[in-house]
Amino acid sequence: MxxxxxxxxxxxxxxxxxxxxxxxxxxxxxxxxxxxxxxxxxxxxxxxxxxxxxxxxxxxxxxxxxxxxxxxxxxxxxxxxxxxxxxxxxxxxxxxxxxxxxxxxxxxxxxxxxxxxxxxxxxxxxxxKGLRPLPEKYHGLEDRELRQRKRYLDLIANGDEAKQVFVIRSRTITAMRRYLDDHGFIEVETPMLQPLYGGATARPFITHHNTLDRDLYLRIAIELYLKRLIVGGFERVYEIGRNFRNEGIDRSHNPEFTMMECYQAYADYNDMMKLVEEMIAFIAQQVKGSTHITYQGTEIDLTPPWPRIPLLDAIAKYTGINVEQFPDRDSLATEMRARGYEADLKLSRGRLIDDLKGAMFRQGIPELRQALFLIDYPLDVSPLTKQHRTKPGLVERFQPFIGGLECGNAFTELNDPLDQRSRFEDQMRQRSRGDEEAQVLDEDFLEALEIGMPPTGGIGLGIDRLAMLMADQESIRDVIPFPTMRKTAEEQQ
Structure with a gap:
């Protein structure tokens, strides 16, 4: 060269x-x-x-x-x-x-x-005038990592095939925006640089503002600012924007990613399930021309309604562990290890249940590759969610799964400021025991809740994972034009 x-x-x-x-x-x-x-x-x-x-x-x-x-x-x-x-x-x-x-x-x-x-x-x-040679047009650019690292070469060498992935991503966002706009939601923008991070279980990126001489955080979620707008009187709001989480990189995670979050006053998680299944079916119809898609060899029917499966029932069925028989962290961890699952004792019982959920999907069970909702999660892993109206110890939370991919997170939002403070305090105790991803206590958000927030349903959906599904791509890095990459061997020297 x-x-x-x-x-x-x-x-x-x-x-x-x-x-x-x-x-x-x-x-x-x-x-x-x-x-x-x-x-x-x-x-x-x-x-x-x-x-x-x-x-x-x-x-x-x-x-x-x-x-x-x-x-x-x-x-x-x-x-x-x-x-x-x-x-x-x-x-x-x-x-x-x-x-x-x-x-x-x-x-x-x-x-x-x-x-x-x-x-x-x-x-x-x-x-x-081009000063470097192009990749070979007719053999394509086959090195997958090079395609992700130098996307411009991928687009040149692989032409319409590579471009189509990002066209599908764009059309997915356009269809989502159209659905929300047509259903009375107002699009807003909230800060990416925040004095305190919150709204998710994750580690943040930290930066420093020289003029103010203070540390700021790149947001890990959009949630808490959108809820402030609900407090202020908006009834339906959404934002499509970037989040940043200082976490690992794998086929479904990138430290910088795109989310859509929307909140609807006077709604609960049942209303949000209906919204999600209808919206994703609409997106598929707009982008693919059908509510049936194929993802990694599996045909998936996105036609509503989707099955609603209690999380604990699913774990019992697919892992053999009835978590209700293990009322504390230590007993559950012992049972998990006995059955060959990893169990980190720094984590709470709820986080161990969350790990079992992930292990369940990694088994490749065919029925778990269809579109479905897992519902009713443990309270201690859902600090922003209202307690279940009929099931003690659980909250009104659901997650949509499609093709085995976790596509989002949704709640009947917690609007009791005293309960919310207690949940934040419990999260801080979990942090003190070594859980670096536990949430922090946000006094300004608590003050907003004390002004009063109506009953509200909320949902966050991962745009990149929806794009993976619509474009039938195995890795999140294939649907992000310029994903975060590890250093090359030359850069490490």
Whole structure:
């Protein structure tokens, strides 16, 4: 590559010596390639004049004529250069072009004797000189980590296949926004830099504001500020935005990720389950044309209603552990280890139950790969959730799962400020025992609750995981254009 780059730099210098600007300020395109291909028959002929632009993907010279293939964001077309049309000096400059350069070509449209739709060049201009070679177009870029690390090469080498993933991601967000807007929700924006993090069980990233001389946190959840808006009188609000959690990286986790959170006054978790299943079915219909999708070889029916399965019942059925028979952390941990599950004694009983839930899904049980809700969670892992109206020790919380992926988290929101304070205090005790992800006590949020918040339902959905499902991608890194990556071997040295 070093030799190739040196050759291109020499060509760049030659162009400049000839008075050619290799990086002009603008392009004078009259049509996209897709435009002329769509109406080719009616536009073709020697009297036409079209200016197309694109990246050179193929280039071959044959004496007094040359052929190229250029590609813009809409398609590709062959270009025919001839010395008699361009003049000897301009034609010689073709030798200074490389694959990957961007050019602008003006000419007329015709079909070659081999049936190739072609732009016959009357003039051309270099728009940008590429100094590094492109990945091989027809073998693609197969190194998955390189595709994720250098997404621009992935998009160049793998073309429509790679681009389609991010088109699906965009359409997923657009459909979600349309559903919420059509159902009376107001989109808002809340701080990403926060004086105190909260709303989730996670470790934060910490930064420092020089002027204020104070540490701030990148938000781990949107929740607490949206609830403040409910307190203030909004009845339906949502935000689609970035969250940041200082956690590990795997197929379903990236430290920087996109969430949608929405809150609805005078609603509970039953209302939010209905909203979620209807919204995701709507998204699938808009993005895929059907409420049936295929994810990693499994056909999934997203048509509402989805099954509602109590969490503890599911754990008993799929792990063989009836957690209600183990009323404290130590006894549950002993049983988990006896059955081959890991059990960290720094965690609470509720967190151990949460670990069992994860282990249950890792078993690849077919019925757990369909769309479903797990409902009614332990109180001590749900510090922002209202206690269950009929089941002591549990809360009105659910999580949607699709294709074995946990896609979100939702509650009947806790609006009793005294109960909320007690929950925060319990979380602080868990922190003191070594649980670094336990939530912190937020006095300002408690003050807002004391003003009064109506009964409220809320949901947070992971946009990246929904994109994984809609685009049928195995890893979250495949649906984030520029995911967080580990250092390369060179960077570690």
């Amino acid at each position: 070093a030799d190739e780059r040196e050759i291109r730099l020499q060509r760049l210098q030659t162009l400049r010596e000839q008075g050619i600007n290799p990086y002009p300020n603008n392009a004078l395109r009259t049509h996209t390639i897709a435009d002329v291909l769509q109406h080719f028959d009616e536009l073709a002929g020697p009297d036409g004049s079209f200016t197309l632009v694109g990246r050179i993907r193929l280039l071959r010279e044959m004496g007094k004529a040359a052929f190229a293939k250029i590609e813009d964001g809409t398609g590709s077309i062959q270009v025919y250069f001839r010395i008699n049309d361009l003049g000897a000096e301009a034609y010689r400059t073709i030798k200074l072009l490389d694959l990957g350069d961007f050019i602008e070509v003006t000419g007329f449209l015709f079909i070659t004797r081999t049936g190739e739709r072609t732009l016959h060049a009357k003039s051309y201009r270099l728009l940008a």
